Amino acid sequence: MKYIVEAFDRSSEFLAFEVELPENCDVRLKQIMGWTAPQRGDEGYDLSPSQAAAIEALVGKEFYDDDHIFQLTCNVD
Numbered sequence: 746m747k748y749i750v751e752a753f754d755r756s757s758e759f760l761a762f763e764v765e766l767p768e769n770c771d772v773r774l775k776q777i778m779g780w781t782a783p784q785r786g787d788e789g790y791d792l793s794p795s796q797a798a799a800i801e802a803l804v805g806k807e808f809y810d811d812d813h814i815f816q817l818t819c820n821v822d
Contacts, residue, residue, distance in 0.1 A: 746784055747820045748774060750792070750800060752813040764808050766800070773803055778817070786821030 748766040753759065766774070774780075777799040778790060792800070797809040800817070809815065 746771060746786060747822050749818050749820065750797075750808065751816050751818060752808065753816070755812055755814055758814070761813055762808075764800075764804060764806065766804055770803060774800075774817075777803070784819040786819055788819040790817045790819075791815070792817055 748770065750764040750766070752761045752763070754761045777796055792815040794809065796817075797815050801807050801809060
């Protein structure tokens with residue numbers, strides 16, 4: 746599974762940037778997101794500030810701000 750955080754501009758709702766998550770982060774991401782079922786590969790989730798902060802720690806990069814709407818997408822490789 747490939748996971749990507751997408752940041753959308755709050756005003757225009759256009760995609761501003763993406764952050765690709767590292768491979769093999771499924772177990773940690775399951776904890777962060779509170780998933781109880783396996784992902785199919787076509788899901789998208791709005792991220793709360795606390796979820797975004799945990800994902801920032803996972804990827805080792807700060808990206809969260811109030812100017813964007815953040816979503817996590819799950820994609821089949």
